[in-house]
Amino acid sequence: MTGSRTSSYKLSKAGTAVQNLNRLTIGENPRINEKAIVGSEPLRSVSDLSVTIGNNLIALAGAIIYRGVKIGNDAALGHYAIVREENIIGDSFRLWSNSIVDYGCVIGNRVKIHSGCYVAQYTVIEDDVFLAPGVIIGNDPHPGCEFSTECIKKSGVTIRQGAQIGINCTILPGVTIGKKALIGAGSVVTEDVPAEKIVVGNPAKILKSIYEAKCTNGLTEKPYLRVKR
């Protein structure tokens, strides 16, 4: 977030639909497509409507960043990637096309969220996490319950540092996925996952340690041997 400054010149020169330029602080060298929006007005009432974004933001056509958001340096948003209000996001963030980060999340550095993902409100994602295409994260154990609005605040998912979530996984409310865990493709995660384990299936169960996985293409003997323990 260092080197940030308030800038309207570069943004308007880039032709972007940047709304409410007061309380917008953005770093050097933004590349914002004319059909992207930075500073979209939330429907919810939000106490801090400021937007603070670091250097080198890339926002492709259709990307939308709401007000009340902090994002670090070197973020890139694909087409129709949406960051809702009250999100705090670190450096080198990637959010590819048709993915949504709903409001109230905290996301670390170097987090990559691929296409077609949904990250529910109050999710915490630590550094170096990867979400493959089609990952869906929930937060409401009993949708439609009269206490849902309060309940989701207590049921956000936590994904610890370096965890990798495979294609098309569903992560149920309240679950914590441990450090460097690997969630196999198509899994439904219903309970906490221990650190450094591979889980698969519906409901997801432990298959093995990540250190036991073998490379399928002969590039290395074991893919996670060099992961720092």
Ligand SMILES: CC(C)(COP(=O)(O)OP(=O)(O)OC[C@H]1O[C@@H](n2cnc3c(N)ncnc32)[C@H](O)[C@@H]1OP(=O)(O)O)[C@@H](O)C(=O)NCCC(=O)NCCS
């Ligand atoms: C989970 C995973 C890492 C396991 O790979 P692996 O260590 O090479 O394990 P194997 O292929 O030897 O499979 C071991 C067993 O688990 C089963 N299995 C593997 N992946 C599974 C999955 N996603 N769901 C259910 N079962 C699975 C296999 O069928 C096999 O069962 P068996 O012993 O009864 O025959 C891998 O299958 C996977 O899902 N990788 C994620 C891919 C992905 O989403 N990439 C994202 C970017 S595209």
